[in-house]
Amino acid sequence: MPNxxxxxxxxxxxxxxxxxxxxxxxxxxxxxxxxIAPYKGHWALxxxxxxxxxxxIVDAARRxxxxxxxxDATSLHLEQLGTYGRPDRDPRGRIxxxxxxxxxxxxxxxxxxxxxxxxxxxxxxxFTSGRRSLAFDHxxxxxxxxxxxxxxxxxxxxxxxxxxxxxxxxxxxxxxEAVWGFELDPRNFYRKVQAVPGxxxxxxxxxxxxxxxxxxxxxxxxxHLLRPPMMRPLPPDQNxxxxxETK
Amino acid sequence: MPNxxxxxxxxxxxxxxxxxxxxxxxxxxxxxxxxIAPYKGHWALxxxxxxxxxxxIVDAARRxxxxxxxxDATSLHLEQLGTYGRPDRDPRGRIxxxxxxxxxxxxxxxxxxxxxxxxxxxxxxxFTSGRRSLAFDHxxxxxxxxxxxxxxxxxxxxxxxxxxxxxxxxxxxxxxEAVWGFELDPRNFYRKVQAVPGxxxxxxxxxxxxxxxxxxxxxxxxxHLLRPPMMRPLPPDQNxxxxxETK
DNA sequence: GCAAAAGTGTTTTCACTACACCCATGT
DNA sequence: ACATGGGTGTAGTGAAAACACTTTTGC
Numbered sequence: 001m002p003n004x005x006x007x008x009x010x011x012x013x014x015x016x017x018x019x020x021x022x023x024x025x026x027x028x029x030x031x032x033x034x035x036i037a038p039y040k041g042h043w044a045l046x047x048x049x050x051x052x053x054x055x056x057i058v059d060a061a062r063r064x065x066x067x068x069x070x071x072d073a074t075s076l077h078l079e080q081l082g083t084y085g086r087p088d089r090d091p092r093g094r095i096x097x098x099x100x101x102x103x104x105x106x107x108x109x110x111x112x113x114x115x116x117x118x119x120x121x122x123x124x125x126x127f128t129s130g131r132r133s134l135a136f137d138h139x140x141x142x143x144x145x146x147x148x149x150x151x152x153x154x155x156x157x158x159x160x161x162x163x164x165x166x167x168x169x170x171x172x173x174x175x176x177e178a179v180w181g182f183e184l185d186p187r188n189f190y191r192k193v194q195a196v197p198g199x200x201x202x203x204x205x206x207x208x209x210x211x212x213x214x215x216x217x218x219x220x221x222x223x224h225l226l227r228p229p230m231m232r233p234l235p236p237d238q239n240x241x242x243x244x245e246t247k
Numbered sequence: 248m249p250n251x252x253x254x255x256x257x258x259x260x261x262x263x264x265x266x267x268x269x270x271x272x273x274x275x276x277x278x279x280x281x282x283i284a285p286y287k288g289h290w291a292l293x294x295x296x297x298x299x300x301x302x303x304i305v306d307a308a309r310r311x312x313x314x315x316x317x318x319d320a321t322s323l324h325l326e327q328l329g330t331y332g333r334p335d336r337d338p339r340g341r342i343x344x345x346x347x348x349x350x351x352x353x354x355x356x357x358x359x360x361x362x363x364x365x366x367x368x369x370x371x372x373x374f375t376s377g378r379r380s381l382a383f384d385h386x387x388x389x390x391x392x393x394x395x396x397x398x399x400x401x402x403x404x405x406x407x408x409x410x411x412x413x414x415x416x417x418x419x420x421x422x423x424e425a426v427w428g429f430e431l432d433p434r435n436f437y438r439k440v441q442a443v444p445g446x447x448x449x450x451x452x453x454x455x456x457x458x459x460x461x462x463x464x465x466x467x468x469x470x471h472l473l474r475p476p477m478m479r480p481l482p483p484d485q486n487x488x489x490x491x492e493t494k
Numbered sequence: 495g496c497a498a499a500a501g502t503g504t505t506t507t508c509a510c511t512a513c514a515c516c517c518a519t520g521t
Numbered sequence: 522a523c524a525t526g527g528g529t530g531t532a533g534t535g536a537a538a539a540c541a542c543t544t545t546t547g548c
């Protein structure tokens with residue numbers, strides 16, 4: 001162990017953001033086009049350095065959310081995702097990034113032309129399919145953020161963070177389908193979500209904007225942990241053998 | 248946004264470790280008695296500064312595991328838990344800590360008197376009950392580590408990391424009971440774990456030395472994700488109302 | 495034999511799937 | 522009327538809790 005007079009090497013700390021939203025029933029992530037080196041001209045996740053020595057990490061994430069995405073962090077879901085510190089992850093030197101996951105309701109228009117000039121929503125499928133790439137280790141961070149979202153909507157009420165203040169059950173179903181990547185039975189989904197105590201609170205009025213029968217409106221309930229959880233079926237690549245089959 | 252000539256403030260990075268193990272069917276955490284200020288003489292989680300600018304974060308965690316706990320990180324479960332950076336968390340200044348969770352099989356004896364003089368296993372209940380306290384924000388880190396362990400043994404094979412190379416099903420049940428804090432039915436547990444494909448692999452030879460019928464020995468199977476998961480029942484503080492009751 | 499721990503069978507309950515069917519609205 | 526999306530009934534399936542019961546050891 002180093003002795004008392006030894007001084008540890010300082011590092012530079014950044015925050016990076018995986019900001020997810022739903023746009024026309026498709027999962028999108030906010031990316032920016034880098035204006036400076038390294039990776040100038042490449043796509044990257046929004047983020048930046050901790051601004052001063054007294055700034056809390058989550059406050060830095062909130063600030064970047066406002067500066068780079070023009071989003072109000074007080075009304076958004078925001079959680080820490082993980083810390084990425086591979087020594088070679090940034091060619092400028094030892095830069096450690098604390099990644100965060102943010103969930104926003106679907107905004108009707110892309111980002112207004114504010115401080116962040118080159119920010120835009122992009123379907124996550126562009127990146128997961130490999131058609132587009134991301135700077136630094138941001139592909140890894142995006143993958144981790146997507147996996148976090150997929151598992152968290154199973155047993156927490158995180159899916160409501162993708163919706164507006166009030167929403168229909170079908171709206172919520174679109175969230176699950178977009179995040180998980182497959183379709184669900186609407187009738188069973190309808191009852192399943194309502195059977196979870198505290199998940200949804202009915203609000204008096206209905207919504208009649210489309211044709212067809214008007215849908216009841218709900219808002220997020222008081223419960224954050226879903227019991228029973230909304231378990232996703234395993235993808236049908238192969239049916240797992242049960243205990244009895246090995247008999 | 249700061250202009251190009253602005254330099255971000257460097258911070259000091261540490262790693263802290265929540266090392267959990269089972270000792271006589273009780274969950275224990277490794278704590279050290281601090282020999283230097285701040286919090287001199289108080290209990291704290293093992294940890295230390297990143298040693299040089301090229302050291303990966305997880306390597307630093309492995310190094311601390313070896314230096315402070317005399318544990319070989321290659322045979323242990325080790326994962327990142329989260330990053331703690333409240334500006335006032337350390338009176339020495341801006342020190343950000345990347346906390347890790349480590350799981351060790353039950354060692355027969357406490358730590359050998361190696362580099363870490365004052366390290367000792369302590370039942371976690373001493374801290375969760377408030378009888379003992381921890382330095383810095385380590386109480387928060389411990390709570391987060393415990394919660395991570397509780398949820399991860401539900402849907403991953405993490406519980407096997409508490410066991411030796413080979414173990415009986417009852418050994419594994421003790422892990423679940425210690426981490427969750429309540430007892431399970433041994434007969435149902437016996438079948439439930441074996442019904443999860445890939446969770447356990449029977450090792451040919453059986454037996455073990457207690458009185459009573461000898462138990463079959465198993466080792467951890469190839470599957471890391473448990474499907475179906477080992478769901479814990481909700482604590483019986485109150486039975487949640489189902490959908491039909493609100494009718 | 496008896497206690498203790500391992501392992502099995504069986505019943506009941508309950509959640510989930512699949513799908514037929516009814517309801518309320520716009521055009 | 523009929524298309525469209527919202528909402529309900531119900532039978533079949535499988536997982537899990539509860540618990541009686543059998544097996545295999547040490548003493």
